[in-house]
Amino acid sequence: DTGVSQDPRHKITKRGQNVTFRCDPISEHNRLYWYRQTLGQGPEFLTYFQNEAQLEKSRLLSDRFSAERPKGSFSTLEIQRTEQGDSAMYLCASSPPQGRPGTQYFGPGTRLLVL
Amino acid sequence: AQSVAQPEDQVNVAEGNPLTVKCTYSVSGNPYLFWYVQYPNRGLQFLLKYITGDNLVKGSYGFEAEFNKSQTSFHLKKPSALVSDSALYFCAVRLATDSWGKLQFGAGTQVVVTP
Numbered sequence: 001d002t003g004v005s006q007d008p009r010h011k012i013t014k015r016g017q018n019v020t021f022r023c024d025p026i027s028e029h030n031r032l033y034w035y036r037q038t039l040g041q042g043p044e045f046l047t048y049f050q051n052e053a054q055l056e057k058s059r060l061l062s063d064r065f066s067a068e069r070p071k072g073s074f075s076t077l078e079i080q081r082t083e084q085g086d087s088a089m090y091l092c093a094s095s096p097p098q099g100r101p102g103t104q105y106f107g108p109g110t111r112l113l114v115l
Numbered sequence: 116a117q118s119v120a121q122p123e124d125q126v127n128v129a130e131g132n133p134l135t136v137k138c139t140y141s142v143s144g145n146p147y148l149f150w151y152v153q154y155p156n157r158g159l160q161f162l163l164k165y166i167t168g169d170n171l172v173k174g175s176y177g178f179e180a181e182f183n184k185s186q187t188s189f190h191l192k193k194p195s196a197l198v199s200d201s202a203l204y205f206c207a208v209r210l211a212t213d214s215w216g217k218l219q220f221g222a223g224t225q226v227v228v229t230p
């Protein structure tokens with residue numbers, strides 16, 4: 001049973017560079033979420049996909065952020081022109097199709113440091 | 116607006132003693148409530164959830180939580196703590212009416228279990 005995987009696990013970049021993270025959800029999970037966690041805080045919701053459709057975006061997701069899930073399987077989160085304030089742990093979670101609320105299963109996260 | 120509060124930044128307990136991690140919530144509707152645990156440099160692991168029914172929910176690793184509607188609380192408990200329970204614990208809430216299922220997390224409580 002493979003869980004949610006994320007790549008890379010760590011990323012160090014210079015301010016102004018673009019970065020892209022990948023998330024592979026649990027197979028057959030059609031719901032996929034991105035969260036951001038800063039030091040000392042709980043995860044904050046960024047965006048949600050159901051299959052390939054991006055159905056909700058948080059106000060935290062500025063114009064520099066874009067997320068895709070082109071075939072309803074893996075997802076990518078891109079940050080353009082990174083800023084030091086983007087330094088955080090980026091978490092991906094997936095959950096199964098549901099009639100009742102499904103549990104979200106989280107990946108190990110990608111820790112981003114912007115210098 | 117919904118919110119989750121974890122009033123204690125840190126809980127210290129001796130191994131073998133009961134462990135309680137507090138969580139209160141504020142929502143304008145019926146909540147679904149979750150507990151997750153996070154070990155250093157790892158993603159979040161699901162412990163348990165309350166959807167409906169019995170107010171006492173049993174979860175993984177001997178943890179349980181009690182939903183108290185009148186006090187709007189969902190405290191996490193373990194009768195006998197282990198050193199390996201030392202980690203960061205997050206309470207999360209989701210509105211029953213939220214079709215997309217995004218979670219709102221508390222700030223987390225660091226649990227330290229001493230031998």
